[in-house]
Amino acid sequence: MSFRFALERYIKDPDSQGDAIIYKDEKYVVIKDKFNKSVIHYLLLPRDKNLTKLNPLSAFEDDILKKEVEELIRKVKVMILERLQREFGIEETEEFIKVGVHSVPSMANLHVHLLTKDMNSERMKHKKHYNSFTTKFFVDFDELPLKADDKSSEAHVMENLTKTSDLKCIYCGENFSNKFAQLKKHLTKEFEKKCRSKKRKIEVIEID
Amino acid sequence: MSFRFALERYIKDPDSQGDAIIYKDEKYVVIKDKFNKSVIHYLLLPRDKNLTKLNPLSAFEDDILKKEVEELIRKVKVMILERLQREFGIEETEEFIKVGVHSVPSMANLHVHLLTKDMNSERMKHKKHYNSFTTKFFVDFDELPLKADDKSSEAHVMENLTKTSDLKCIYCGENFSNKFAQLKKHLTKEFEKKCRSKKRKIEVIEID
DNA sequence: GAATCATAAC
DNA sequence: GAATCATAAC
Numbered sequence: 001m002s003f004r005f006a007l008e009r010y011i012k013d014p015d016s017q018g019d020a021i022i023y024k025d026e027k028y029v030v031i032k033d034k035f036n037k038s039v040i041h042y043l044l045l046p047r048d049k050n051l052t053k054l055n056p057l058s059a060f061e062d063d064i065l066k067k068e069v070e071e072l073i074r075k076v077k078v079m080i081l082e083r084l085q086r087e088f089g090i091e092e093t094e095e096f097i098k099v100g101v102h103s104v105p106s107m108a109n110l111h112v113h114l115l116t117k118d119m120n121s122e123r124m125k126h127k128k129h130y131n132s133f134t135t136k137f138f139v140d141f142d143e144l145p146l147k148a149d150d151k152s153s154e155a156h157v158m159e160n161l162t163k164t165s166d167l168k169c170i171y172c173g174e175n176f177s178n179k180f181a182q183l184k185k186h187l188t189k190e191f192e193k194k195c196r197s198k199k200r201k202i203e204v205i206e207i208d
Numbered sequence: 209m210s211f212r213f214a215l216e217r218y219i220k221d222p223d224s225q226g227d228a229i230i231y232k233d234e235k236y237v238v239i240k241d242k243f244n245k246s247v248i249h250y251l252l253l254p255r256d257k258n259l260t261k262l263n264p265l266s267a268f269e270d271d272i273l274k275k276e277v278e279e280l281i282r283k284v285k286v287m288i289l290e291r292l293q294r295e296f297g298i299e300e301t302e303e304f305i306k307v308g309v310h311s312v313p314s315m316a317n318l319h320v321h322l323l324t325k326d327m328n329s330e331r332m333k334h335k336k337h338y339n340s341f342t343t344k345f346f347v348d349f350d351e352l353p354l355k356a357d358d359k360s361s362e363a364h365v366m367e368n369l370t371k372t373s374d375l376k377c378i379y380c381g382e383n384f385s386n387k388f389a390q391l392k393k394h395l396t397k398e399f400e401k402k403c404r405s406k407k408r409k410i411e412v413i414e415i416d
Numbered sequence: 417g418a419a420t421c422a423t424a425a426c
Numbered sequence: 427g428a429a430t431c432a433t434a435a436c
Contacts, residue, residue: 003426003427035428106427122330125428127420163421181419211417211436243418314417333418335430371431389429 007031007109011047023076027068030076033113035123037133038098039088039191040080041115044072052109056101057153059110060144069112073099073141076114084116090194092116100140102132103158112141117170120191127180131162134170215239215317219255231284235276238284241321243331245341246306247296247399248288249323252280260317264309265361267318268352277320281307281349284322292324298402300324308348310340311366320349325378328399335388339370342378 010017010031014024022042023030033041046052051065060066077094084090099114115133124130132138137158139146146152167176167183171190176183218225218239222232230250231238241249254260259273268274285302292298307322323341332338340346345366347354354360375384375391379398384391 006427123428178420214417331418386430 004108037124038115044112057146104155118191128162135161135165212316245332246323252320265354312363326399336370343369343373
């Protein structure tokens with residue numbers, strides 16, 4: 001089976017996926033993105049055989065699906081903010097969480113991205129990664145479903161956007177042109193600032 | 209001036225280089241490698257105008273140079289082990305420090321690498337990076353100067369070695385073939401094991 | 417040396 | 427989607 005169906009196993013047999021599973025019920029699973037592009041990056045997937053085949057730009061024309069997913073998104077956002085507090089000592093609001101879909105997903109199974117806005121991850125490795133979350137290639141969940149004539153439906157246009165858009169800092173808007181390495185440094189600095197601003201005092205005690 | 213002379217400023221005016229300078233006297237400087245390939249990675253450079261032009265494989269035919277550098281290496285090794293203890297809580301011996309030169313340096317100014325053996329760094333980005341420290345491309349200081357007929361003197365042979373040698377874990381010898389991403393994960397795990405084995409207790413206290 | 421970009425093969 | 431490899435231009 002092609003890599004495009006790599007998410008299939010999570011909806012078919014979540015119990016076999018260990019701590020990659022953040023949430024599950026009969027109809028949905030929420031998993032950790034294996035190649036997280038932010039400090040926290042989850043995927044929400046409907047488990048239904050038919051729903052999982054839908055295109056993300058039109059899938060949420062289904063009102064029931066949309067309502068149910070909205071409700072689950074609310075829960076997951078809380079979990080994300082709690083984890084951000086617990087693991088990084090960062091107090092944030094829902095504004096710090098991006099929720100939406102890729103215009104042209106590489107993975108076939110319908111999935112919604114939920115991720116913190118830091119974009120600070122080892123796995124964030126090149127321009128296309130970054131721009132797939134920071135340009136119109138990424139469609140906010142609130143904008144779904146898209147009108148059929150929306151330009152965001154044109155796959156080639158969208159893919160080009162991830163290649164050609166300048167790299168701009170999600171925090172301060174600074175334009176890094178195509179200088180990805182410099183953007184990375186900047187994002188790390190911005191995130192560490194966010195951590196420091198909580199003024200955590202870390203005490204290290206040797207017990208052996 | 210070409211990038212090949214990027215180290216020139218460190219020997220000419222170390223005082224302008226801030227905390228990149230680990231040690232300096234009239235004849236030598238030791239600096240942090242700007243693109244460190246291990247947790248701790250320093251470069252030792254003779255400042256003399258003539259010495260800095262020498263080829264690393266033959267430079268240490270000069271007995272005085274060799275003796276002086278040997279002495280400085282001893283001092284720097286102590287500094288490295290202290291920093292390893294201070295910053296990472298890791299207790300190690302000199303065996304954990306690699307000292308030597310690249311057969312075919314990219315940087316023109318004579319420099320000796322001193323680095324911890326973890327090979328665990330964000331800047332370790334591809335096979336050539338790794339193999340330039342783990343194959344015969346890297347010549348241990350103790351083996352210098354090389355006999356003139358040593359194969360290690362053949363630049364093309366050496367450069368090929370960094371491209372074609374299998375990736376092998378420096379800790380356990382596991383062969384990762386050309387699977388660099390997997391080697392990286394493995395090295396991170398190995399290093400974290402080393403940290404954990406010190407059983408540090410970390411207490412986080414919010415003060416704001 | 418770093419870094420961007422393109423390109424197979426999975 | 428990931429990952430390896432090659433290639434300019436600095």
